[in-house]
Amino acid sequence: MLTIGKLATLLGMTVDTLRFYEREGLLAPASKSEGGYRLYDEDSVVRLRFIKQARDCGFTLGEIEQLLVLRGQSEACCGDVRRRAIEKKLQLEGKIRALAAMSKALDHLIADCSNETHPIDGCPILAALEKATTSSDVEGNK
């Protein structure tokens, strides 16, 4: 049995993170010591490794909770989990595309500002950002 501090050290997490997971219902102590300290078993270690890996793959805590529920359902099948993984990939691919578009927009702004010694009040990047904000405000007010 491990205390929360030992569990956090073992998994390279902070005690605050584990307490947060506990408040969110993702983790529960297996028992309590005579002194009232919460104690965690091997199942908690496995569960936390699962949470950590799923977080690294981009799953939200809500989605991880659903995956943990599926993991405990004998009638669930691999297809349910696979579908969720594919949906996460679709979301990530969409985000990657949006980030690439942002990066490209920055390329244009950077290219427009070829003179780095130019005074700040004539900075083409700031001017372009200002212009973009103004035009989107106008569009938003239509």
Next chain:
Amino acid sequence: MKIELFYAPGCDKCAANRENLKAAASEHVPDVEWCELNVLDHMEYAVDLGVLTLPAIAIDGVLEFPSLPKVKQFADAIARKAASLERS
């Protein structure tokens, strides 16, 4: 009218009602082109259309149902679309 259903192999939710939806499509739109796309083989296209959950249905290249519709809801939508296409 072209209807594209994005699915994942082995996904029970994707298989549910698939035949009923296909039958509804044929009933309301006689010349319907029904396509079932494995999202893993069409990831780029699915991302283009904004597919985020499965199954999803696109009509004429537009994502109309981001999640599985009820058969009646689907039938009503394609009947409306077919009527508006006929008018134009």
